[in-house]
Each structure stands twice: as structure tokens, then as C-alpha cells.
Amino acid sequence: MLLKDIRDYQILFLGLFLVLGIGTRDWTLRPELIGVAIATSLATQWILSLVIGHWSLANDKGQSPNFRSALITSLGLSLLLRADHWTTMAIAAALAIASKFIFQVGDKHFFNPANFGIISALILTPDAWVSPGQWGEEWWYGLLFLGTGGMILQRIGRWDTTAAFLGSYSLLEAIRNLWLGWTWDVYWHRLMSGSLLLFALFMITDPRSIPNSRIGRVVWAICIAGLTFVLRNYFFVSTAVFWALFALAPLSILLDVLWLAPRFAWQEKDEEPGELLTQHS
Numbered sequence: 001m002l003l004k005d006i007r008d009y010q011i012l013f014l015g016l017f018l019v020l021g022i023g024t025r026d027w028t029l030r031p032e033l034i035g036v037a038i039a040t041s042l043a044t045q046w047i048l049s050l051v052i053g054h055w056s057l058a059n060d061k062g063q064s065p066n067f068r069s070a071l072i073t074s075l076g077l078s079l080l081l082r083a084d085h086w087t088t089m090a091i092a093a094a095l096a097i098a099s100k101f102i103f104q105v106g107d108k109h110f111f112n113p114a115n116f117g118i119i120s121a122l123i124l125t126p127d128a129w130v131s132p133g134q135w136g137e138e139w140w141y142g143l144l145f146l147g148t149g150g151m152i153l154q155r156i157g158r159w160d161t162t163a164a165f166l167g168s169y170s171l172l173e174a175i176r177n178l179w180l181g182w183t184w185d186v187y188w189h190r191l192m193s194g195s196l197l198l199f200a201l202f203m204i205t206d207p208r209s210i211p212n213s214r215i216g217r218v219v220w221a222i223c224i225a226g227l228t229f230v231l232r233n234y235f236f237v238s239t240a241v242f243w244a245l246f247a248l249a250p251l252s253i254l255l256d257v258l259w260l261a262p263r264f265a266w267q268e269k270d271e272e273p274g275e276l277l278t279q280h281s
Contacts, residue, residue, distance in 0.1 A: 006155045007068040010202075013148040014075035017198075020144075021079065025134060029082070036086045037074040040093035045070035048101045069113075070097055076114035076203070080195075080242075084127035092121035092128065108256075108263060111249045112206045119246045122239075130239045132195045141194040149201025156264070158205040160214050164221035166200050172229040199241045211252045213261035220255055224248050 022029055045067060073096050083089050096117025100109040103116075121128035153159045170191060177187040204210070204221065211217045224244045231240035 010072050033089045034078045036089045037077045037093045040090045041070040041074035041097050042067055044094045044097040073113045077117055080130055081118050082129050088121055088125040088128050092117040095120040105253045110209050110252050112209050115245050118242055132238050142197055145197040145201055156207050158207055161205050161217045161221045162200050164218040165204055165225045168222045169225035207264040211255040212263050213259035216255035216259045
């Protein structure tokens, strides 16, 4: 039986990635931290939805909690963020969900929730870290990510964002590779990263926090690729993609003003913010 909501597929795929990662990559991921991320995300979503719903009831804009969004965010955090203490994961999950309700312009949140939670944990806690190379470079991981991510992007129509990011970043790396006179195996080594594909397919394509117009998304993705390239190659930041997305997230508001387009909605009767990897939500 086909699932009705594309976010159900996101939950299924992210859960599959988590199981595969633990089973085949031997991650140092404790099950209790996954539970903390899920429980904190769901609880924060429920509490803030009730608060916002009560506050806006007079205007008939009350919101009922949508737990798909929170579950996607918690799975994304579990895939990408590592911590020594459960409190760190709880802080990341709570701030990730809260960012959707706090940082809004025109009823649209502009930070990717999982990305916001990751950066918050890196800044505010001493024991959080991200391992961009945790997926290795096995080709079958890439095929799995492309297949599952492609299915979702086809449904939500955001292939342009992934193509603009990967295309521009690959071009910048190719130019640098030629300039330095390196062999092409070095170039492919820098691009064949499971984490980079996860970011490009599931996180940067969150339809509820990225620019609404196609031209806006392309410009935005190219800017993120450029900043990622600079941070990675000249400041040697291994988590450059996450910092670039965080730094340029507010730019989507300006691009929405420059190029007007209808705002993305998951369902006609469901206006609760959702996201991808969280994407990958």
C-alpha cells in the first residue's frame, strides 16, 4: 500500500539509513540518545503547537501538532550529530524544533531545523561533534541516497536546488584541482562522500525553509556551494556544509522578496512546517 504523505517516505528512508549506518558502519551511536532526540523533538513540537495554537485562537489560526515534522528532525539529528551526554542531544532537538516557531518571516521559517539544532549544539555544548566522513565512500551508499532522495525530490519538485549546489560545488573543486595540478582521483575522493550526498538530497532541499521561486533556489544553492568551498579549502572546516547553510539561511527571505512565488505546502489542509534532513525537515 502506497503511503499518502511524502513525509512518511522521508521517515521510512531516514530510519533505514540509521539502521544501515549502525549495522554496516559501526557508528559510536548510543540507542538512548536516539530515544532522547525523538522524545524531545515530539514533546517540543507538542508543547509549542499548543502554546501557539492557544495564543492565536482568537484569530482562528490555531495549529494542531504535526509529529511527522518533529520525527524527521529527530532522525536527521540522530544521523548527523554525536554527543557524549544525553543533555546535549536534548538541547539540540529542543532548539531545532523551537527554531521553526521562533525564526519566522511571513509565517515561513527560514532555518532548517536539524541544521539549526546541530549548529546550536556545536556552539553551546562542549561534547557535540559531527563526523562528515561517517558514511565512507562506498558506491552503493551513493546509489541508495540518490534513489531515495530522487524519489522525494521528484514529488516535491526541488531537483533544481540539489543540481545547483552539487553542480557549482563540483565545478569549484574541479577548477581548484586543475590549478593545483592534482590527479583526478583526488577530485573524486573529495566529492564521493555519503554525507555530502545526504546534505544535497535531504537537507538543503527542505521545501519549507528554502526560497520559493526556482531562480531564488538556484542562486541560494550556488551561494551555499561557494561558501562551503571557501570554508572547507581555505579555513579547513570539515563541517563546512552545515555552517554554510546556517549562515546563509536568512538569505532565503531576501530572495523571496526579489522573486515572488507561491509558498510550498505539504497538504492543502496541513500548513504545519515540515522539513527534510532535517532534514532532512
